[in-house]
Amino acid sequence: MISVDDARRAILAACPVLPPRSLPLAGALGCVTAGTVTAAHDVPPFANSAMDGFAVRAADTTGAPVTLDVVGTAAAGSGPGVEVGPGQAVRIMTGAAVPPGADAVVMVESTAPAGTDRVRIEVAACGGDHIRHPGEDLRSGQVLFEPGTELGPGHLGVLASVGLSAVTVVPPVRVGVLSTGDELVPGPGDLRPGQIHDSNRPMLLALVAQAGWAPVDLGTVADDEAAITAAIQRGVATCDAILTSGGVSVGDFDYVKVVLDRLGEMRWWQVAVRPAKPLAFGTVGLTPVFGLPGNPVSSLVSFELFARPALRQMTGHAALYRPEVPAIADEALTRRPDGKLHLARVVATADADGRLHVRSSGGQGSHLLRSMALANALALLPDGDGVDVGGVVKVMLLT
Ligand code: AMP
Ligand code: MG
Numbered sequence: 001m002i003s004v005d006d007a008r009r010a011i012l013a014a015c016p017v018l019p020p021r022s023l024p025l026a027g028a029l030g031c032v033t034a035g036t037v038t039a040a041h042d043v044p045p046f047a048n049s050a051m052d053g054f055a056v057r058a059a060d061t062t063g064a065p066v067t068l069d070v071v072g073t074a075a076a077g078s079g080p081g082v083e084v085g086p087g088q089a090v091r092i093m094t095g096a097a098v099p100p101g102a103d104a105v106v107m108v109e110s111t112a113p114a115g116t117d118r119v120r121i122e123v124a125a126c127g128g129d130h131i132r133h134p135g136e137d138l139r140s141g142q143v144l145f146e147p148g149t150e151l152g153p154g155h156l157g158v159l160a161s162v163g164l165s166a167v168t169v170v171p172p173v174r175v176g177v178l179s180t181g182d183e184l185v186p187g188p189g190d191l192r193p194g195q196i197h198d199s200n201r202p203m204l205l206a207l208v209a210q211a212g213w214a215p216v217d218l219g220t221v222a223d224d225e226a227a228i229t230a231a232i233q234r235g236v237a238t239c240d241a242i243l244t245s246g247g248v249s250v251g252d253f254d255y256v257k258v259v260l261d262r263l264g265e266m267r268w269w270q271v272a273v274r275p276a277k278p279l280a281f282g283t284v285g286l287t288p289v290f291g292l293p294g295n296p297v298s299s300l301v302s303f304e305l306f307a308r309p310a311l312r313q314m315t316g317h318a319a320l321y322r323p324e325v326p327a328i329a330d331e332a333l334t335r336r337p338d339g340k341l342h343l344a345r346v347v348a349t350a351d352a353d354g355r356l357h358v359r360s361s362g363g364q365g366s367h368l369l370r371s372m373a374l375a376n377a378l379a380l381l382p383d384g385d386g387v388d389v390g391g392v393v394k395v396m397l398l399t
Contacts, residue, residue: 004305011309023168023169031150035168037143038143039140044133048076052108053106054121056068057084057103058104060088061125069117070118070119079097089121144162150317169316172214173314176234178245180223186219186220223246228244236285241288241307244292248292248294264282269281297345297372323397325356332387333387337385339383346360346376377397
């Protein structure tokens, strides 16, 4: 058995970052920039009003209240419009270009109508009042984002604001997902004796999709060397990484590790962790293949511990791991010493004083998937007897 850390190290060494690609902004959410992104022009591109009100010459308003002639209207989206001369004002909307001659905007709340085409300015303005200057947000040529920036919705808004339609990023990793097992029925439908529905494939496809990557369904195959070989080869041809589940334990029909060994370079590990002890990791050509265990909870936990960090590295992320934080056990989380790290499915909630508290989310057998679904964290129980009620335990946050 090797430790979780050693397994992670070896896996990360075989999972280099994907080559960069230019993607349309809409496809780049969650991706990491692969170069420096600069502003193509100023934002805002022209002086414009921050308020609905009147564009004026500030000097005309000293000694307010004063009354000015309204000589036009400037709406957002129209050009510079009429000039504001001495004693004049232009009615202006938020975002409209400040007309020539004006050097301040008086907000509508500080004015009053004063007859036809006249406005009373109640408060004296200072030059520059309520005017947004060109380049005040972004200057042409300015660095917007350094390489390695994860693009969120706000980042995409910034890129759109400088008129970009595409950005060079590390693309989402295409991850093939394959289930193996004679007992598996791929979809709904009736079960014959001995059969179960394949739950790992929809779950793993969803984990990939939730991370913002591109899931590729490689289907469900029997415990059959030829069928597993064909499916993995299909995956290698179309995917950047492959997740299989089942067939990596020490049973008579566990062929995944046999196939991996034959097709590529395979390391078969027993990791000192529970659940998720069996793990066959290897490469076929340059494609990493994660042979995850079949038990659904083990499969998910193995994805979290080993596949997710590796896939994050492939997609250019600097932070690979889920956050681990201390929490207070509101009930005892017991275990027996066995040389392994145990991961207990827990529900973590913040209490009024901001501390995190955890409780078990249910039965901890590796076939009990519902308690995994209900958990939002895994309590890390080092080798020993677990943690007593009120004790502090480190938890890995899953959300
Ligand atoms: P294995 O790793 O193939 O020995 O499978 C371990 C356990 O996980 C067995 O009880 C399998 O029936 C179950 N299992 C394997 N693959 C799946 C799957 N795709 N969906 C649900 N259960 C599975
Ligand atoms: Mg099996």
